[in-house]
Amino acid sequence: MARGLQEKVPAESALGFARHDHAGCVARGLGAAEARCAREDLKLTPVRRKVLEILLQGHRALGAYAILDRLREAGFGSQPPVAYRALDFLVAHGFAHRIERLNAFIACAHPETAHAPAFMICRLCDSVAEAPSAPARGRLGEVARATGFRIERTVVEAEGVCPACAGGEAGA
Structure with missing residues (x-):
């Protein structure tokens, strides 16, 4: 087994591919954001809250224009x-992540903890699962420390086929 992979990661940590109570998922995400904003005196404006709600409604990354369309349908601005601006706030405070490969955004699955996530992106349906990652403890972190480099940000994105698109076959 490769170094850094000995620790078994629970399947629920990659929530995007697991069957779960999605209404509860949305409620927990909004609740966590509201609580943290109250604690840290951050402004979760109605537009920011709605964008987060839109992102929480599915585990698919959405582009800014798709989000803008949904905002327009909900009666918010159309520019x-x-x-x-809402996405910048959500990403800056860890409530959402930018998926580089898709030039899109997804709600954070673990907004209550500071982390450097890794993303698994289905190439067939564009669903995205977020898994916690610790690159500073893995091989990249070892090399960085050895060279005196300080990692400030990593983006780990893996492309493949999700369980639903693979017909539910494990390991497919």
Whole structure:
């Protein structure tokens, strides 16, 4: 087994592919954001809250224009800066992540903890699962420490096929 992979990661930590109470998932995500904003005196404006709710409604990454369309349908502004400002806030405070490969955004599955996530992206349906990652403890972290490099941000994105698209076959 490769170094750093000895520890078994629970399947529920990659929530995007697991069957779960999605209404509870949305409620927990909004509740966590509201509680943290109250604690840290952050402004979760109605637009920011709605964008987070939109992102929480599915485990698929959404582009800014798709989010803008949904904001428009909900009666919010229809100019791109409306969506981008809300997304900037959500990403800056760890309530959402930018998926580089898709040029899109997804709600954070673990907003209550500081972490450097890794993403598994289904190439067939674009569903995304977030898994906790610790690159500073893995091989990259070892090399960085050995060279005196300080890692500030990592983006780990793996492309493959999710269980639903693979017909539910494990390991497919």
